[in-house]
Amino acid sequence: MKWSLSSAKTFRKCQRQWYFRNVFASPTAKDPERRAAFLLGKLQSVASWRGSVVDEVISGTIVGSLKSRQLPERQEAIAFARKIFDMQLATAKKNPLREPDMPVASWGRSYAALFSVEYGDGPTAEEIETAWREVVAAIENLLRHRGLLNRLLGAKSLFAQRPLQYQAYGVTVVGVPDLIAFYENEAPAIIDWKAHAVGSSDAWLQLAIYAGALVKCTPHKDFPENPSLRESADIRLLEVQLLIDRIRNHELDDEDRAAAEDYIADSASTMLTAIDGRKLADMSPDDFSSSPFDGVCADCSFKRICWETNA
Ligand code: SF4
Numbered sequence: 001m002k003w004s005l006s007s008a009k010t011f012r013k014c015q016r017q018w019y020f021r022n023v024f025a026s027p028t029a030k031d032p033e034r035r036a037a038f039l040l041g042k043l044q045s046v047a048s049w050r051g052s053v054v055d056e057v058i059s060g061t062i063v064g065s066l067k068s069r070q071l072p073e074r075q076e077a078i079a080f081a082r083k084i085f086d087m088q089l090a091t092a093k094k095n096p097l098r099e100p101d102m103p104v105a106s107w108g109r110s111y112a113a114l115f116s117v118e119y120g121d122g123p124t125a126e127e128i129e130t131a132w133r134e135v136v137a138a139i140e141n142l143l144r145h146r147g148l149l150n151r152l153l154g155a156k157s158l159f160a161q162r163p164l165q166y167q168a169y170g171v172t173v174v175g176v177p178d179l180i181a182f183y184e185n186e187a188p189a190i191i192d193w194k195a196h197a198v199g200s201s202d203a204w205l206q207l208a209i210y211a212g213a214l215v216k217c218t219p220h221k222d223f224p225e226n227p228s229l230r231e232s233a234d235i236r237l238l239e240v241q242l243l244i245d246r247i248r249n250h251e252l253d254d255e256d257r258a259a260a261e262d263y264i265a266d267s268a269s270t271m272l273t274a275i276d277g278r279k280l281a282d283m284s285p286d287d288f289s290s291s292p293f294d295g296v297c298a299d300c301s302f303k304r305i306c307w308e309t310n311a
Contacts, residue, residue, distance in 0.1 A: 001022075001170075001171045001172065001271065001272070001275065002022070002165075002171065002172045002174050003169075003171040003172065003173050003174065003264065003267065003268050003271065004173075004174045004175065004176075005175070005205065005206055005209055007021070007022050007271075008263070008264075008267040008271075010022070011267065011270065011271055011274075012267075013291060013293065013296055014289075014290060014291035014293075014296055014297075014300065015274060015288040015289045015290075016285050016288040016289065016290050016291070016302075016306060017291065017296075017300055017302055017306075018271070018288070019274075019283070019285060019287075019288040020037050020040070020041070020285065020302040020305065020306065021037070021041045021302070023275070023280065023283065024037050024280070024285075025037035025038040025040075025041050026038055027103065027104065032100070033305065035100055036097075036100060036305060037302065037305060039096070039097045039100060039104075039113070040097070040118075040301045040302050040304065040305065041301060041302070042096075042104065042111075042113045043097075043113050043114065043115040043118055043301040044112070044113065044114060044115060045114075045115055045116070045299075046114065046116065046123050046127045046128075046131050047131070049088070049092070049112055049114060049131070050131040050134055050135055050195065051194075051195040051196075052112075053081060053084050053085050053088065053131075053135050054081075054135055054138045054139065054193065054195045054242060055161070055178065055193060055195075056084055056109070057077055057080055057081045057084065057135070057139060058139075058142065058160070058178070058179075058193060059160035059161050059178075059179075060080060060084075061076060061077050061080045062077055062139075062142065062143075063158055063160045063179065066149065066152045066153055066155075066158060067157075067158055069153060071146075071149055071150075071153070072143060072149070074139075074140065074143050077139050077143065078136060078139060081135050081136070081139060084109060085131075085132060085135060087109065087110040088109075088110055088111065088112035089112070089128065090110070091107060091110045091111055091112050091113075092112040092113055092114040092117055092123075093117060093122060095113065095114075095117045095118060096111060096112075096113050097113055097118055115299070115301060118301075119303075119304075134195065134243060137242075137243060138193075138195045138242035138243055139242075141242050141243070141245045142193075142240070142242055144245075145240075145247065148238075148240070148247060151181075151189075152179075152181055154183070155181040155182060155183055155189075156182050156183055156184050156224055157181075157182045157222075157223075157224055158179060158180070158181050158182075159179070159180045159182075159220075159222075159223070160178065160179050161176055161177075161178065162176070162177070162180060162220060163175070163176045164176070164177070164210065164213035164214055164217040165213065165217055165218075166213060166216040166217045166218070168216070168264065168265075168268075169264060169265045169268040169269065170268060170269075170272050171268040171271070171272070173209070173212075173213060173216075173264060173268075174213075175206075175209050175210045175213040177190045177191070177192065177210045177214075178191055178192050178193045179191040179193075180214065182223070182224050187234035187235055187236060188214065188235055188236070189235065189236040189237070189238060190207060190210045190211060190214065190235055190236070190237050190238070191238045191240060192206060192207055192210070192237075192238070192239050192240065193240050193242055194239060194240065194241050194242065194243075195242045195243050196241070196243060196244075203239040203248070203250065204237075204239075204250045204252060204256060205259075205260055205263060207237035207238075207239065207250050207252075208232070208237070208250075208252055208256055208257055208259075208260035209260055209263075209264065210237075211232035211235040211237060211252075211257075212232050212257070212260065212261070214232070214235060215232045215235075232257060233252070233254075233257070236249070237249070237250040237251075237252065238250070274287075274288060285305075285306060290306075
C-alpha cells in the first residue's frame, strides 16, 4: 500500500473518501465504477487547479531555463502559463468526466477537471479572472527572487516533481518534492512551491517527509552521486510562498524529524488496520467510516458514488 502525506490527510478527513481515492479508484480496471472513481479523484477546486497551473509553468519552463543555465524570462513564462491556463480551462468546461473512456494521459497537458463543473454550474467569470491574476502574481513573485534563482542556477542538477519512495512501517512511503537541487560540494536542497493565499502550518512536516524520502529512497539512475546525502539533517528545506511572496528556510531538529517519523508510522498503522489484510473484492465503502466533520461531504469529489452506495 502506498502512503503519502496527502493520503494521510484524506484518511483523517474521511476514511471512506480515502478508500475511494486510494484503494478503489483505478484508471485501468474493467469495473466502470472504479474508473469513475479515478476520474472523480481528478476533480479540483479552482484554487487547487490554479496552483497546479503554476507548478506546471515552473517545472515546464522556469526549471527548464535554469537547467540550461539561463535566468527564466518573464514573457516566456507568462505566455506558457496563458497557453496552459486556456487549454485546461477549455477542457474543464467541457468536463472530461463526460468522456470516461478517454484515458487521462491522452489529453496531455490540456487535462483539467473542475469540481464546480461536475457538481455545479462551473467557475464564474470572476473566479477565472482571479485565478489568472494569481497565476501571474505567483510567477512574477518567483522571478523576482533573483537570489533563489541564482542559487538554483549554481546547482549541479535539478529535478522537478520527481517521485521518491521507500518501504517502511508496512507501506511504501511516497513523496514528490516540487524541486530537488543537487550541488557539487554541498548538501542538496528541497523546495516546495506554495500558491496559497495564506501560509500553511504544516510545510515543515511535508519537507521533513521529503528529506527522509530523499535519504532513504532507491536513487533514480540520473541522480548524481552525492556523498553528503547521508543525513536528512544536511538537506536544506525551503518553502516558497508564491502568493504571499515569502521564502521560509525550515531548519529541523532531531525532535522534528522524530515527530515526522511518528506521524508516518501512526498514520500507516491506522490505514493498515482499516484494510485489515483484505483484498479489494472483500471490502466495501461501508467498511470505512464517513467523515466526522461538518462540511466535508459538500466539497467531496466522491459524493456521487458515496451517496449512491449508501442510497
Ligand atoms: S461524501 Fe462524505 S462520507 Fe462520502 S466519501 Fe465524501 S466525505 Fe466521505
